[in-house]
Amino acid sequence: MPAILKVLLAAGWLYTVATWIWGCVTLNVVLVHVGWSYDYTKKGAALISNVEWSLCVFMLVATYLSYIVIVLLLIAKKKVMTKKSHRQETSIFLQASFILLYMTVIVVTWHHAGSWLAETKTVDAVVHGIWILYSYCNPLLLLFLNRTFRMKVLHIIGKRKKVVGSTAMFTGTRTPRRTL
Template sequence: MVENSVFNSDTELLIIGVIYAILSAIVFPVYVLIIHALHSRSDLRENISYKLINLLNYCDVSQASCHFLTGLFLIFPFFTKKVDFFVRIVGCTANTLWLATFVIMAILSLARIGIAFFKTKPTKWSIWMIVALVIGSIYIFLVWAIGCITQNFQLTGPSWSYDMTVKFAGLFADLELVLCFPTLALSFCSYILIIYSIYKVSKRQISQLKSSSSLRTEVGILIQATILTTYMAILITFWHNAESWFKMTNVTLAALNCVWILFSHLNSILLIATNKGVRNQILKPFCNRVPSRHTSRLGPLSHVSSVNIEK
C-alpha cells in the first residue's frame, strides 16, 4: 500500500471497511420498498401497529447509514484523524438508534396487548401510547445529546465502544442493559399472552375457520417477535461480554459489528416473510397479477375486537 494513499494502510481494516459498506448499502433498496408499501396503502398507513413498525424501519435504515459511514471511516482513516468529533457523533447516533428499537418494540407489544385484551382501536392513538412515546423519545434524545456533547462513543479498530475515559460513559453502558433486557422480555411475554388468549377463545368458538385464521396471524407475529428478540438478546449479551469470552482481534470485533449490521437485514426479511399484505404490496409493481388484498398480520384481533381497520 502506498504510504501517502488515502486508503487505510492496514489491509485487514480496509477489507473490513469494504464489508461494512457493502452489507449496509444492500439493505437500502429493500427498506425503500417496505416503507413505500406501508405508506401507499391506507389500511397499513392508518394502523397504529404499522406506524410503529415503520418508525422501526426508519431507525433501521438510519442505522444502516451510520454503518455505511463506519465502513468509509475504516477505508479512509483520515476521517478519524481530521474529524474525529464527527466520527464519534456518527457512532453515538448509531448506538442511540439501536436503543430506540427497544423502546419501539416495547410500545408495539403493549399496543398489541391493548388491541387483544382491552379492545383498543387499532387506528387510534391511546393516551398511554402517546405518553410512552414521549417518555421514550425524551430518554433517547438525552442519550444521544449527552453522547454527542461528551463524545462518549469511539471507533476503536473495526468496532464501536464506549470511551470509558469520558465521564459517565460507564453509567450509560450499564443503562443499556437496564433498558434492553426488560423491554425484550416484555415484548416476548406480550405475544405469548396473545397466543394463549386466542388459543383459549378459539376452543369455544363455533367458527373454527375464523379463529384458526386469527391464531395463524398471531403465530406469525410471535415468530417474528421471537426471532428478533432472541437475536437482540444474544447480540447484547455477546457485545457486553466479548472481552471475557473471546480473544479480542480485529476479526472478532468485526464479526460482532457485522451481527449488529445484519439486524436491519433480519428485520426486513421477517417483515416481508411474515406479512402477506406488505409482501403483495412490494411485489405489485413487479407483478401486476399479484392481488392487492387488504389483509394484515398486524390487524385487529377479530375474536377480541369488533373494530376493523378503516379503509
C-alpha cells in the first residue's frame, strides 16, 4: 500500500476517533424532534459541523471526478469495447451520477434545512424521508438500468422467462415424459 494512502487512512481514522471522543466528552449533539443535531452552545460543535460539511463535499467531488476519469479512460479504449459493454458502462455512470446527485441533495438539505426553512416536525419528517429513500436508490437504479438483473427479478416473481447469464431461455413448468 502506498505511503500516501496509509497517511490518508490514518488521518481519517484519527478524525473519526477524535470526533467520537470529543462528542462523548462535550456532549455536543442533542436530540431534536426525531433526529440528532449539533448543540452549538457546546465548545467545538461548530468546528466539527464545519469539518463534517467540508469532508462530505470534498468526498462527493472526489468521487464524481473519479467516475469521470473512469469514463474518459473507457472512451479512450473505445476500440476494444463492444456496443453492449459501452451501454453497460453508460448505465453504471448514469447510476453513479444519480446517486451522487441524490447524496449531494441529502447532505446540503441535512446541513442547511434549518437555515432555509422553519424547523418544524414536517420539515424534519421530509428530511428524514429523503434519507430513508436513499437506501432504495441503488436497488431501484440497478433494476431499471441493468437488463439481466431486471429479467432475473421478473423471473423470480414469475413475470418473465428464465435468464441464464445474459441469454434468455424459455422454461416450462412441466417436465417432458419419456416413453418406452
